Amino acid sequence: MSSKLTKEESPMNGGDEPESEVNYATAICCIDGRIQQPVSDFGRRRFGVRYVDMITKPGPVANMSDEMNAYVRISVREHHSCGIVVSAHADCAANPIDDNVQKDQCRKAAAILRETWTKTEVIPVWVSLDCAIELL
Numbered sequence: 001m002s003s004k005l006t007k008e009e010s011p012m013n014g015g016d017e018p019e020s021e022v023n024y025a026t027a028i029c030c031i032d033g034r035i036q037q038p039v040s041d042f043g044r045r046r047f048g049v050r051y052v053d054m055i056t057k058p059g060p061v062a063n064m065s066d067e068m069n070a071y072v073r074i075s076v077r078e079h080h081s082c083g084i085v086v087s088a089h090a091d092c093a094a095n096p097i098d099d100n101v102q103k104d105q106c107r108k109a110a111a112i113l114r115e116t117w118t119k120t121e122v123i124p125v126w127v128s129l130d131c132a133i134e135l136l
């Protein structure tokens, strides 16, 4: 990333200023503490942003409620989020069903999100037991 101003030329409050408005992505993630960091890291890398708004709920892909969409709305509208990662993971206590069924739920959750957020890229992912991210 190139910056137009050198450190000396930057105003006092300019050091942390983003180069564009897009500094956020959004992630929908289980409450499971094992997977939030890998999902957040993936979102940062994938979208090249500094922050990932983490919207959590136990096993979220099993039930994509209006409430979840309202949370996504805050991230997209107020933070100008440039992309949404929707995740499911192995060994989910809140959604203890077959991995392949969970993966299918995750793809369907992504499809639901795409209907609402037509200009925002939505990426469904699976997090394995060793915290590897698989694109769905």
Ligand SMILES: [Zn+2]
Pocket: 030, 031, 032, 058, 059, 089, 091, 092, 093, 094, 095
């Ligand atoms: Zn879970």
